[in-house]
Amino acid sequence: MxxxxxxxxxxxxxLATFIAETSEQIERLVLILLQIExxxxxxxxxxxxxxxxxxNIKGSSGLIGLTEVTEVMHEIENLFSAVxxxxxxxxxxxxxxxxSFTDDFSDYMSKNIMATSFAGEKWxxxxxxxxxxxxxxxxxxxxxxxxLILSEEDKSKVNSWQEEGKSVYEINVHFSPEAKMRSVSAxxxxxxxxxxxxxxxxxxxxxxxxxxxxxxxxxxxxxxEDLTPEVEESILNYPLNNGVExxxxxxxxxxRKDDQKGIxxxxxxxxxxxxxxxxxxxxxxxxINQLGKLLTIKTSLSHLYQNGYQGKPTWEQFSKIVQELxxxxxxxxxxxxxxxxxxxxxxxxxxxxxVRDITKQLGKKVELHFVxxxxxxxxxxAEELIDALTHxxxxxxxxxxxxxxxxxxxxxxxxxxxxxxxxxxxxxxxISVTDDGRGLNLEKIKEKALASGLIDEDNNLSDEEVIRLxxxxxxxxxxxxxxxxxxxxxxxxxxxxxxxxQGDIDVQTEPGRGTTFLLRVPxxxxxxxxxxxxxxxxxxxxxxxxxxxxxVIKEKEIHTVGDQLIYYRYPETIPLVDxxxxxxxxxxxDKNRIPVVIINSGRGHVGFIVxxxxxxEDIMIKPINKAMxxxxxxxxxxxxxxxxxxxxxxxxxxxxxxxxxx
Amino acid sequence: xxxxxxxxxxxxxxxxxxxxxxQLIIFSVGNEEYGLNVLRVQEIIRHVAPTKIPHVxxxxxxxxxxxxxxxxxxCLRKRFGLPARPDNEFSVIxxxxxxxxxxxxxxxxxxxxLNIPGDRIQVTxxxxxxxxxxxxxxxxxxxDRLIMILDxxxxxxxxxxxxxxxxxxxxxxxxxx
Numbered sequence: 001m002x003x004x005x006x007x008x009x010x011x012x013x014x015l016a017t018f019i020a021e022t023s024e025q026i027e028r029l030v031l032i033l034l035q036i037e038x039x040x041x042x043x044x045x046x047x048x049x050x051x052x053x054x055x056n057i058k059g060s061s062g063l064i065g066l067t068e069v070t071e072v073m074h075e076i077e078n079l080f081s082a083v084x085x086x087x088x089x090x091x092x093x094x095x096x097x098x099x100s101f102t103d104d105f106s107d108y109m110s111k112n113i114m115a116t117s118f119a120g121e122k123w124x125x126x127x128x129x130x131x132x133x134x135x136x137x138x139x140x141x142x143x144x145x146x147x148l149i150l151s152e153e154d155k156s157k158v159n160s161w162q163e164e165g166k167s168v169y170e171i172n173v174h175f176s177p178e179a180k181m182r183s184v185s186a187x188x189x190x191x192x193x194x195x196x197x198x199x200x201x202x203x204x205x206x207x208x209x210x211x212x213x214x215x216x217x218x219x220x221x222x223x224x225e226d227l228t229p230e231v232e233e234s235i236l237n238y239p240l241n242n243g244v245e246x247x248x249x250x251x252x253x254x255x256r257k258d259d260q261k262g263i264x265x266x267x268x269x270x271x272x273x274x275x276x277x278x279x280x281x282x283x284x285x286x287x288i289n290q291l292g293k294l295l296t297i298k299t300s301l302s303h304l305y306q307n308g309y310q311g312k313p314t315w316e317q318f319s320k321i322v323q324e325l326x327x328x329x330x331x332x333x334x335x336x337x338x339x340x341x342x343x344x345x346x347x348x349x350x351x352x353x354x355v356r357d358i359t360k361q362l363g364k365k366v367e368l369h370f371v372x373x374x375x376x377x378x379x380x381x382a383e384e385l386i387d388a389l390t391h392x393x394x395x396x397x398x399x400x401x402x403x404x405x406x407x408x409x410x411x412x413x414x415x416x417x418x419x420x421x422x423x424x425x426x427x428x429x430x431i432s433v434t435d436d437g438r439g440l441n442l443e444k445i446k447e448k449a450l451a452s453g454l455i456d457e458d459n460n461l462s463d464e465e466v467i468r469l470x471x472x473x474x475x476x477x478x479x480x481x482x483x484x485x486x487x488x489x490x491x492x493x494x495x496x497x498x499x500x501x502q503g504d505i506d507v508q509t510e511p512g513r514g515t516t517f518l519l520r521v522p523x524x525x526x527x528x529x530x531x532x533x534x535x536x537x538x539x540x541x542x543x544x545x546x547x548x549x550x551x552v553i554k555e556k557e558i559h560t561v562g563d564q565l566i567y568y569r570y571p572e573t574i575p576l577v578d579x580x581x582x583x584x585x586x587x588x589x590d591k592n593r594i595p596v597v598i599i600n601s602g603r604g605h606v607g608f609i610v611x612x613x614x615x616x617e618d619i620m621i622k623p624i625n626k627a628m629x630x631x632x633x634x635x636x637x638x639x640x641x642x643x644x645x646x647x648x649x650x651x652x653x654x655x656x657x658x659x660x661x662x
Numbered sequence: 663x664x665x666x667x668x669x670x671x672x673x674x675x676x677x678x679x680x681x682x683x684x685q686l687i688i689f690s691v692g693n694e695e696y697g698l699n700v701l702r703v704q705e706i707i708r709h710v711a712p713t714k715i716p717h718v719x720x721x722x723x724x725x726x727x728x729x730x731x732x733x734x735x736x737c738l739r740k741r742f743g744l745p746a747r748p749d750n751e752f753s754v755i756x757x758x759x760x761x762x763x764x765x766x767x768x769x770x771x772x773x774x775x776l777n778i779p780g781d782r783i784q785v786t787x788x789x790x791x792x793x794x795x796x797x798x799x800x801x802x803x804x805x806d807r808l809i810m811i812l813d814x815x816x817x818x819x820x821x822x823x824x825x826x827x828x829x830x831x832x833x834x835x836x837x838x839x
Binding site for chain 1: 713714715716717718725726727730731732733734763764765
């Protein structure tokens with residue numbers, strides 16, 4: 001049915017799976033390459049995983065007939081294998097090349113896959129050229145990293161151990177190239193580790209320890225429980241002085257037994273793809289359990305119905321069932337919500353690459369740190385935050401951080417540091433972007449605000465108020481809603497987008513010490529509390545987070561300035577929107593009783609004149625499909641308890657329109 | 663993709679001649695009979711009063727609750743420029759899927775499901791600019807019945823003229839009495 005140019009008919013499910021899996025693997029590969037770029041000495045640590053990633057991509061691209069990709073991946077695999085055997089070491093040039101290849105390939109996957117063939121020729125040449133290049137420096141003193149070999153039996157041991165909720169760790173001892181007596185260190189260390197739990201295997205294996213020809217020594221350790229921070233500390237600082245560079249500990253993630261990949265040794269960051277969510281099996285079990293209960297309730301209901309049919313309905317029975325139903329449904333609701341939660345790590349994982357790209361252009365050195373990346377967030381919200389965070393990171397790297405020279409002069413670390421953090425605060429998630437740069441320049445902000453007419457010469461703005469100006473619409477001269485991921489876009493767009501998510505943004509800054517942007521978003525979008533009103537006989541909802549107050553006023557209290565309705569309430573003047581006229585949903589008004597909902601628009605208060613006030617309701621927002629184009633004024637719809645549909649106002653947009661007309 | 667598929671379907675039908683048939687759901691709007699490929703149809707439901715949406719073209723009736731989803735409905739009478747029927751009691755909504763989106767089409771009445779042989783279907787040339795005819799994809803003839811086969815994409819897409827009108831309507835502040 002499809003009219004794709006390619007004559008090979010590939011099952012679209014297969015293709016989708018390929019794209020999802022491969023994107024994930026490419027993303028992981030890039031993450032590793034970026035770490036190696038920071039510190040080429042760490043390549044031995046990752047080489048097994050890199051090799052496996054390349055191998056997997058080669059295999060799956062072969063399966064769907066992307067011959068060109070298979071060839072390039074084969075060459076990359078060769079390159080990695082040379083690294084693994086100690087014949088070659090990746091330098092920054094090689095890492096750079098590989099990263100640009102992944103860019104090109106990702107681009108191909110997202111745009112042209114199956115339509116044209118991948119232009120692999122040039123990559124083949126370049127990669128071969130690199131592999132053939134001499135790298136004498138490393139050849140002489142770099143010893144191979146021994147492969148960790150797990151037999152099928154070992155793998156099933158790992159699986160069953162983890163299934164019982166116990167932990168599996170991989171501990172890696174790196175030797176410096178000059179290290180002597182590696183075997184002694186290895187044996188002593190192994191003896192120590194054995195006091196902590198059961199050792200499954202080591203790399204090199206125990207019988208090969210005396211050979212001394214390895215760059216690292218790895219142990220796979222089974223423990224009953226997670227290692228306490230104290231124990232981890234004692235491992236990391238275990239006194240081995242014969243040229244041990246570093247010790248790391250990594251906990252293996254739990255994978256299902258029937259997972260085709262068996263044990264995935266990748267660091268366990270199951271990176272996100274856009275179409276799929278990985279869900280912990282236990283969460284699905286919760287939902288299924290609740291469904292089971294629902295079935296039981298259904299059965300009791302039909303019993304009751306039959307009893308009632310025979311003329312013996314009992315109200316106690318009925319109310320008991322309703323109670324049970326209520327409980328089950330709310331547990332089910334929570335369980336279903338949980339399915340959408342993903343660790344923010346999935347959101348964060350794309351940023352090292354973005355930061356790297358921009359700092360390369362700028363000629364700065366920046367380290368990106370993550371804090372709290374296990375915090376969970378609604379997948380949809382995570383996706384909506386990508387643009388905002390990209391923008392904030394670019395700003396931080398570009399404007400926030402000083403260049404290396406300046407930093408040196410100021411006595412700061414020449415490498416700039418940006419930290420992406422996440423934490424939960426009640427029903428919200430707070431994501432922070434912190435840089436250790438120069439801080440916001442209040443004078444410059446004032447100048448700019450003056451120039452763009454946002455403030456007057458004789459303003460008495462506090463520092464706080466000046467800082468807030470950066471979020472004001474019209475502050476940034478190049479504001480363009482559609483180009484948020486581009487450069488030089490206004491903060492007001494970031495703010496508006498966050499508002500759409502029922503979130504907000506705040507900023508803290510300290511001159512010379514840096515700036516922190518705090519993004520507050522709800523844990524989940526699906527259910528919000530909404531203030532319901534009636535307009536023209538229909539029900540509308542306004543998200544309660546922005547509702548300041550609802551009041552009832554008299555017609556004579558409403559004044560007109562031009563076309564603009566105004567309500568004056570000491571000490572402020574509140575512009576009013578008559579929603580009935582605005583929507584052309586007319587309704588009759590009682591001159592002495594005009595209900596108004598006052599909302600906070602971010603640029604002051606705006607009042608909505610409505611037909612009637614209804615009250616608060618918890619609603620689940622449903623999207624209205626865009627078959628008829630964008631509905632700007634309406635953010636979504638909700639099915640109300642009464643069976644009616646309530647429309648959720650895009651109140652911020654309506655308020656903006658009024659303020660702009662004004 | 664769907665668009666290409668459709669044209670392909672009809673072309674294929676015409677090419678393969680009488681072997682292929684197109685199964686159509688037949689409904690009426692005004693005095694004419696129209697047809698839609700049954701594969702597009704999800705369900706036919708009784709007309710319910712929709713929730714109106716502000717600032718949309720007038721042929722969009724509003725949104726309804728269709729099995730827990732909020733879907734828009736389109737009044738084909740208005741779309742075809744016909745006067746509204748005073749009594750909507752017998753109106754039905756044909757719920758269709760288009761480009762992955764579910765929408766409802768409000769029609770006067772659903773009458774039949776017919777198999778029309780491929781050689782009885784003819785792709786319409788550009789007909790006149792009359793609203794009822796500009797949304798046609800093909801015509802089928804069965805006995806003396808003339809069935810007009812709708813082009814869903816055209817029904818949904820808003821022509822530039824209409825868009826202009828809509829923009830004018832939206833930017834002009836509503837008239838205050």
